Amino acid sequence: MSTPEHLFPENFWWGSATSATQCEGASREGGRGPNVxxxxHEKEPGKFHNQVGSCEASTFYKNYKNDIALMKELGxxxxxxxxxxxxxxxxxxxxVNPEAVAFYNNMIDELIKQGIEPVINLFHFDLPVPLVEKGGWESRETVEAFAEYAEKCFELFGHKVNYWFTQNEPIVPVEAGYLNVYHWPCVVDFKRAAQVAYHSILANACAIERYRKAGLDGKIGIILNLSPTYARSDSPEDQKAAHMADLFCTRAFLDPVTKGAYPRELVELLKEHDQLPAYDKADLEIIAANTIDVLGFNYYQPRxxxxxxxxxxxxxxxxxxxxxxxYEMPGRKMNxxxxxxxxxxxxxxxxLDLRDNYDNIEVYISENGMGVEGEKRFEVDGQIQDDYRIDFISDHLKxxxxxxxxxxxxxxxxxxxFIDCxxxxxxxxxxxxxxSLDLETQERTIKKSxxxxxxxxxxxxF
Structure with missing residues (x-):
């Protein structure tokens, strides 16, 4: 086998990502409580494509051993x-639910047995309903509840999980739930959005504080979707617009978790417009003292x-x-x-921005992918020939x-x-x-990619 043209550093992570709600299924089994x-879905099923909720997802809860064996097969x-x-x-x-403790212990053990590093995230949009009813991330109670939940996870699984992430894409519940109508509670209210964003960042810091007090040897971070911001032109007006978009959509989350402080310009702007969230000065000390070790970087598209x-x-x-x-750039390539x-x-x-402006923090690509509708039409002899996905991945890997x-x-x-979710x-x-996942039979079939x-x-x- 010839030496690859693009050879990556030793111990480079090769794998895939998912979330509990999107893969586990068994939403009414094993002692699980309802999430948001x-x-x-029970309240407004019509909001969901074909009115389908996550009740079964991709049945990872029941099939984790076989799925992990498939992961091993795919390198x-x-x-x-x-x-x-x-x-x-x-x-x-x-x-704590003992059936859940048994499941997560068994899943983590199976990954380790197969030589697969478990990378565990604590929160991926799936707030328990009792906390939703108390105000969700708008409520300070949720911050403390999250810190206690994180501490329990570290206590239960920290001796065998070396890499932890507190949250996935905290901007998404903010933008989708409080500035648009794509996540519950579907309101447009910037001040409430700012409170949710602030509590998410504070909860991240509190969880990191608990992790370090536990004296564990691993690393802990957060996962952010970082879309680079490009201005339409070099004009001062367009450059200013790009700067403001970057301030709201990237630096409002990236700066506090890496540098321990919010951008001063953003704070002054929100203060000027009476949009600052409620906070305690002691919170800012917690955020400053508990920055991340490693950053997960999700990338799908530019801004x-x-x-x-x-x-x-x-x-x-x-x-x-x-x-x-x-701005829609003429001639852009689209999915x-x-x-x-x-x-x-x-x-x-x-x-390179992370290298140059964020102390070259250790980072890994925690999501990148291409969703395609109607993939069955690309099936040949029982296998989906997804060359478009191979091209997508290889072009990003370069x-x-x-x-x-x-x-x-x-x-x-x-x-x-990993599996269609x-x-x-x-x-x-x-x-x-x-x-590929057959929804009727739950049969798994490896695609060309x-x-x-x-x-x-x-x-x-490669």
Missing amino acids: WDFW HNSFRTSISWSRLIPAGTGE RVKSRDVAPAADAPFVPENFYDF EHRGWEIYEKGIYDTL WIHKASEEGSRVRGYHLWT WSWLNAYKNRYGFV GLWFRDVAQQNG
Whole structure:
């Protein structure tokens, strides 16, 4: 076998990512309590594609041993999933569910047995219903509940999990639930959004504080979706718009978790418009003292902006888009199924930004992927020929390799996802996996991309 043209650093992570709600299923089994998605689906099933909720997902709860064997077959040396808060602590606080403890111990043990590093995330959009009813992330109670939940996870599993992440994409519940109507509670209210964002960052710091007090030897971080922001032009107006978009959408989360403080400009802007969240000064000391060891970086698409064509009305509600408009670049490459631009170089630009402006923090690509509708039409002799996914992954890996060669401390790549999974409001509309899932039989079939990835992982490059 010839030496790969793109050879990655030793011990590079090759694997995939998922979340508990999207893969486990068994939502009414094993002592699991309801989470916000169960609650919302029961309340408004019409909001979900084909009215399908996450009740069965991709049945990982029942099939984890076989699925982990498949991961091994596909060259995985690492796998990221999350613990279901409502499975482990059904009421959100208090009593721990012993069936959940047994499941997560067995799953982690099976990964380790197969030589696959368990990478465990604590929160992926799935708040237990009792905490939802108390105000969710708007409530200070949820911050303390999360810290206690995190501490319990460290106590139960910290001796065998070396890599922890507190949250996945904390901006998503903020943008989707409080500035749009894609997540519960479906309101548009910036001040409430700011409170949710702030409590998420504080909860991250509190969990890190508990982790370090536990004296464990591993590393802990957070997972952020970092879309690089590109201005339409070099004009001062467009450059200012890009700066503001980056401030709201990236630095509002990246700066406090890496530098221990919010951007001063953002704080002053929110203060000027009376949009600051409620906080205690002691909180800021907790955030400053508990920055992350490692960053998970999810990348799907760039953010392109321009200056606003029309100033917002004087009585318009305060939203980030008061300071910029989104911009569709002519001739852009698209994933038409998802409505997202494909711009591979964005992953490189962000890795270099982290190298140059964030102390070259250790980082890994915790999600990158391509959802495609109707993949069955690409099936030949029982296997989906997803060459488009192979091209997508390899084109991103080339830029990751280039960043690594130029000094980025990027340590791995996880595709979203391993087996076609349930996706929030879209259910199974778009498929992302290395492995195809038959919803009727639950049969798993490796796609062409899965076999290609196995070869890449075995060679540590391509």
